[in-house]
Amino acid sequence: MSLQTSSEIDIIKAATSKIDQVDFEKLTFGSVFTDHMLVCDFRNGAWEKPVIKPYEPFVLDPSAKVFHYGQAIFEGMKAYKTEDNSVWLFRPEENHLRMNKSAVRMCMPEVPESIFIDGLKELIRLDEAWVKNGKGNTLYIRPFMIAIGSGVIAQPSTQYRFCIILSPAKAYYSGDVKVLIADYYSRAANGGIGAAKAAGNYSGQFYPTQLAHNAGFQQIIWTDDATHTKLEECGTMNVFFRINDTLYTAPTSDRILDGITRKSLIDLAKREGINVDVRPVLVDELVEAAKNGSLKEIFGAGTAAVVNPIVGFQYKDEYFELPKLEKSYATDLKEKLTNIQYKLAEDTFGWTVKI
Template sequence: MSLDTTSEIEIIKVATSKIDQVDFETLSFGSVFTDHMLVCDFRNGAWEKPIIKPYEPFLLDPSAKVFHYGQAIFEGMKAYKIEDDSIWLFRPEENYERFNKSAVRMCMPEVPEHVFIDGLKQILQLEKDWIKKGKGNTLYIRPFMIAIGSGVIAQPSTQYRFMIILSPAKAYYSGEVKVLVAEHYSRAANGGIGAAKAAGNYSGQFYPTQLAHNAGFQQVIWTDDATHTKLEEAGTMNVFFRINDTLYTAPTSERILDGVTRKSLIDLARREGINVEIRSVLVSELVDAAKDGSLKEIFGAGTAAVVNPIVGFQYKDVYYELPKMENSFALDLKEKLTNIQYKLAEDTFGWTVEV
């Protein structure tokens, strides 16, 4: 995919930047936003001209379809600035393609490449001062689309708004993570929208995750909706299990998101000579491996944290603590992947793209 600009995008700059009011050393993830946002509306069957304008609230009709029928999708990406001040993206074509797959599943129009990619390039160039150098510093990118057409009849909207907003971020630390294996609630179902980055997937997790928090756990490992015997995802992340020296992760499906970090870790692990098996992992396998000591690691994989180690899990009121690993696959793979993202190691895969 080329990041060359192929169309003009109108740019309206803020009169005064708010960047000097931001303490970049104490950022709370996803709470501070840059000066500008990209907006592009779909009306009368076509995409209008994109515009980059000052970040601000906007008005919607109370009957907008997004409020009533949940037509909303999003992506999560990051931009990195290295020592020579160049700005890099990590596998942006994967996010672009997945965004449009989500759009199709939610009966929304696909966003053209010149809107998504050219728009992303131009807003990043405009906001380059918000991207700080140094490993751990990033600019989190949130492309999203909502249904803005009015009317409460239960049918797809005819009008949509695509936007990109940006949030400076520090390294994502969540502390020790203990998880509860789901026995009743499910993240997604066969034939559903689990493989789409649809807003409803995430709001549906809030209640069972809150129940887990109340019980002293930080996240839930979701199981399949039909039998609750297959391990699928951890919180909002894909999940890996290390049993002895083999990594296991579930295959993508209608229920499981095709994570960009997930597929990158699989390729990276195989390059490092780690055996990776992509197959359904049973809860019973996990419990047996924990009991006999062959379960070495569990970790989540996603854009925000990259890799999130899990220290233990509970199933049927029994808690299993994981061992402390000196040769942690999770930490080693995270280090190698982030070194590629920050151009501190050779990108033998061709994943990084300069803006």
């Protein structure tokens, strides 16, 4: 699709800020938003001029295709404020690339860098006061695109809206995380949209995850749709397994999201001399490792949670508690990754980008 873009951005500042109404010590993840948002529409085969404006609802026609055919994609990113009060992004080019891969898969227009990256930087500069100092404080960034063209005929929209909204954040999960290994429900299928950050991927998880919650588990480790023998993702995160001193994780595919935290942890682990094996991991293999004591850790990895250790898992009617380790890969890798993100350690990979 041929794109006509402009690097210029209109900025309409909010008359007053709501920042003084926010208790930054008691944030519920993704529930509080900053003063401004970026909005840019795609019409007549081209992207219009982006606008940064006060955060507010917008009006859509009831027949907008996002409501009827689910053309909706999003990304998840974070900004970090360092000890010298500068603000940094972590691998934003990877989010931009993945957003456009999702757009292609969902038959939506790709978003130019001048809108996604340049627009994001300008938005964060305007709302920089919302990025708080201190390790653990972040600004969660949610770029998303929806189909706004009207009409209920089953075909792609010709009009789209790209937005970026910002939310101050602390920890995503709290408390112990126990997981249930799926043996019936599936997250995604071969040839499907599992590798896209499409809204429907997540809504499709809600029901089986609610069943897991009712049974006392916080998340589900998804398995392949055909045989339910291969371990894939954990809830909304990629997942790692430590058996003895080797770290295993499933390869990306049509069913598994190419997580940016995932690939960063793989690179970090290799740098630290940890043996990493990217290959399909079988349920039977995990159960056997739990029984013979060689399973040391399971942890999820994603932008929101960063690294989230899992204390135990259940498969069918059998529950396995994981050992409590004084020094775990999960803790060590999370510390090393967040130190890079907060500029507390040298970024030898060139992952961080200053606002």
